[in-house]
Amino acid sequence: MPVISLTVNGTTVRKDVSANLLLVDFIRDNLDLTGTHVGCDTSQCGACVLHVDGRPVKSCTMLAVQADGCQLTTIEGLAGDDDLHPMQQAFRQHHGLQCGFCTPGMVMTAVAFAKDNPNATEEEVRHGLEGNLCRCTGYQNIIDAVIDGSKAMQGVG
Amino acid sequence: MYEFDYQNPEDLASAVEARKNADDGLYLAGGQTIITVMKQRLAMPSDVIDLKGVNDLRGICIGDRKITIGAMTTHADVAANENIQRLIPALSGLAGKIGDPHVRNRGTLGGSIANNDPAADYPAALVALAATIHTHQREISGDTFFTDLFETALDDGELITKVDFPIVRAAAYEKIHNPASRFAIVGVFVAVSDDGVRVAVTGAGPCVFRVPMMEQALSDNFSPSALDTIKIDADGLNSDMHGTADYRAHLISVAARRAVITVGSGDKA
Numbered sequence: 001m002p003v004i005s006l007t008v009n010g011t012t013v014r015k016d017v018s019a020n021l022l023l024v025d026f027i028r029d030n031l032d033l034t035g036t037h038v039g040c041d042t043s044q045c046g047a048c049v050l051h052v053d054g055r056p057v058k059s060c061t062m063l064a065v066q067a068d069g070c071q072l073t074t075i076e077g078l079a080g081d082d083d084l085h086p087m088q089q090a091f092r093q094h095h096g097l098q099c100g101f102c103t104p105g106m107v108m109t110a111v112a113f114a115k116d117n118p119n120a121t122e123e124e125v126r127h128g129l130e131g132n133l134c135r136c137t138g139y140q141n142i143i144d145a146v147i148d149g150s151k152a153m154q155g156v157g
Numbered sequence: 158m159y160e161f162d163y164q165n166p167e168d169l170a171s172a173v174e175a176r177k178n179a180d181d182g183l184y185l186a187g188g189q190t191i192i193t194v195m196k197q198r199l200a201m202p203s204d205v206i207d208l209k210g211v212n213d214l215r216g217i218c219i220g221d222r223k224i225t226i227g228a229m230t231t232h233a234d235v236a237a238n239e240n241i242q243r244l245i246p247a248l249s250g251l252a253g254k255i256g257d258p259h260v261r262n263r264g265t266l267g268g269s270i271a272n273n274d275p276a277a278d279y280p281a282a283l284v285a286l287a288a289t290i291h292t293h294q295r296e297i298s299g300d301t302f303f304t305d306l307f308e309t310a311l312d313d314g315e316l317i318t319k320v321d322f323p324i325v326r327a328a329a330y331e332k333i334h335n336p337a338s339r340f341a342i343v344g345v346f347v348a349v350s351d352d353g354v355r356v357a358v359t360g361a362g363p364c365v366f367r368v369p370m371m372e373q374a375l376s377d378n379f380s381p382s383a384l385d386t387i388k389i390d391a392d393g394l395n396s397d398m399h400g401t402a403d404y405r406a407h408l409i410s411v412a413a414r415r416a417v418i419t420v421g422s423g424d425k426a
Contacts, residue, residue, distance in 0.1 A: 002163055019163035019205065022196075043193050044337070046259065055233070055262040061192050062263065065163050066185075066209060109258065130339065131257025 004068040008033070009077025017064045024048045026064035027074060035075040035104045039133070046132030049105035050074045056112040058131070075104035078111065087111050090149030091142070098136035106132050106142060114150035122147065159201040167210045169318065173293055176314045179204035184316060186229055186268030189260050214267065214318060217241065222324055224248075228267025228317040236261060247328035247346065248286070251278050254332055256339050267317040270302070273309050273364065275395065276340035278332065280365035285346035285357035286328065289321040306363040325350040329419035331412040332360075335399050342400050345412035347375070347420055354379065356413060361394050361405040371413055380421065381414040 005014045008031060017026060027033045027050065036059060039047035043061040050059050051073040078085040084092065087110050097103040106129070113120070113128040120128065125146045126139075134142060162179075166172040176182040183202035185191065194200045208214055214229035219240045226235060235241060236253030255261055255269075255278050269279045270290065283290070283299035290297045293316045302310050311317070325348045332344040341360030348355045354375040356368045374383040389409045394402035 002165075018160070020158040020160055020195075022158075022192075041196065043189065043260070046257070049259060052262075056259055057262050058259045061189060061259075063163075063185075063188070063192065063205075065165070066188065066207065068165075113258070128258060131259045 002065050002068075004065055006067050006069060007071045009073060019063070019065055021064045022060055023050075023062040023064045023067050024059035026067075027059060027072075033074050033076050037101055037104055039101065039105075044131075044133065045102065046105040046109060047102050049108045049132065051108060051112060054112070054115075056109050073108075075108060078107070085111065086152035087114065087146070087149035090145040090152055094141045094145040094148060096137065096142045096145035097134075102132060102134045102136075106134065110146045110149060111153070114146065114153050118150060118154055120147070120150060158195050159198060161202050162204045164204055164206045165210050166206060166208075169211055169213055169293055169316070172206055172208060172211055173314065173316055175204065175206045176316070179206070182206055182314070184208055184271075186271070187231065187263040187265040188268070189256065189264040190268070190272050190274065208267075208316075219244070223321045224324060225319050225321050226266055227319050229265050232256070232261035232264050232266070232269075233258070235266065244324050245286070245322060245328060247330045247348070248282055248322060251282050251330045251332075251346070254278065254330075254334070254339075260339075266320060270320070271309060271311060271317055273303050273307050274340070275306055275363050275365075276335075276338075276342070276360045278330070278341055278344055278359060281330065281341075281344050281346035281357045281359040282322070283320065284365050284367060285348040285355045286322050286325060287348075287350070287352070287355065288323070290317060291319045291321070292317050300367075303365050308364070323350065327420045329416040331416040331419070333408050333412055343405050343408035343412050345409060345416050347413065347416040349379065349420060358409055361409055363393075363395065368409070368413070375417065379417065381417045384410060384414055384417065 001016045027036050037047035039045035048060040049056050052070050164175045180203040182204040185205050185207045214227045216227045218225040232252040232255045236249050241249040280303050288299040290302050328348040330346045332341045343361045344359040346357045354372050356371040359365045370387050389406040391402040391406035394405045396402040
């Protein structure tokens with residue numbers, strides 16, 4: 001059984017894993033970080049998005065062994081226990097969620113997008129969220145949240 | 158997903174050797190297609206040979222007349238590369254339209270072309286730009302690489318290492334995508350080089366193809382109106398829930414015109 005060594009939310013993790021274990025199952029079942037969700041399991045919905053070496057990826061479409069040596073950030077690692085990340089705060093402020101199932105993936109995508117595109121237009125935000133599906137909100141409040149959260153991340157909002 | 162033996166070679170020779178020694182081996186690049194296929198148990202390789210540790214396969218190199226992209230270079234890296242944006246913006250633009258941001262962060266050039274999905278974007282660029290595919294044992298021209306639905310000229314175990322893209326005078330890629338999957342219903346890549354005009358179509362047929370009638374008309378008169386009298390034959394085109402063959406035939410003309418307009422406007426995108 002392969003051994004993988006990686007950093008998850010700042011903590012070094014070393015574990016034996018089956019070669020066919022998906023990264024999302026490793027995160028949820030082996031590390032008990034259940035904020036990362038499985039929505040579709042077919043690489044379409046984006047509920048399982050987390051950051052691998054700073055880039056947002058769908059953890060249901062990656063093997064745990066592929067993350068060997070990588071730095072991972074999940075939704076649990078964005079802010080301290082009692083704090084919200086500015087993007088999480090913006091989602092709360094703008095009612096950017098209803099049932100909340102897609103929200104961890106939305107937020108992880110939005111944080112990475114905002115770092116790369118600090119002054120994005122609404123159109124660019126919509127494109128940036130192409131890989132994340134929400135069945136409740138109709139997206140408008142999510143878009144508003146991402147625009148505001150991006151500003152807050154720069155400390156000007 | 159079925160069980161398999163995982164191999165993590167550090168150089169090209171070890172990767173090829175591991176593939177040769179496996180009963181039913183599979184190279185793993187970005188995995189954005191194959192992992193989903195394996196989850197659905199549509200593939201059950203005995204061995205998965207992960208290429209992530211093979212450094213020689215990654216990177217972008219700018220030459221005088223060509224851009225060379227390593228097989229394991231992600232779509233996101235191609236899309237964000239300033240030199241490609243300057244020299245062949247149609248290519249960086251195409252990479253930036255593949256799938257969604259997450260797919261682009263993992264998916265690779267080599268994985269995409271080896272899979273040869275009929276609705277993939279890269280095949281249109283490789284054919285229209287007259288690219289050259291390098292493998293661990295030979296060079297293959299873009300014209301002969303894509304042979305049929307999910308079929309390529311690659312031999313069993315042959316590994317793509319890099320692709321050379323000639324720097325052309327101007328080019329544009331127009332894609333009419335499926336809004337759910339982001340795959341091309343029809344994508345048309347038009348390239349103008351010293352050797353003439355090339356028009357390559359993806360998404361419409363079982364495999365990427367050129368349109369000689371359009372190439373001839375555009376060589377004589379590079380304007381959207383040159384395409385007005387050309388009717389694309391729907392015979393042999395794909396027909397599915399996303400569009401009939403007739404609809405796709407029509408979209409080829411629409412996308413080709415848009416691409417010609419973009420080239421003509423000097424945006425080269």
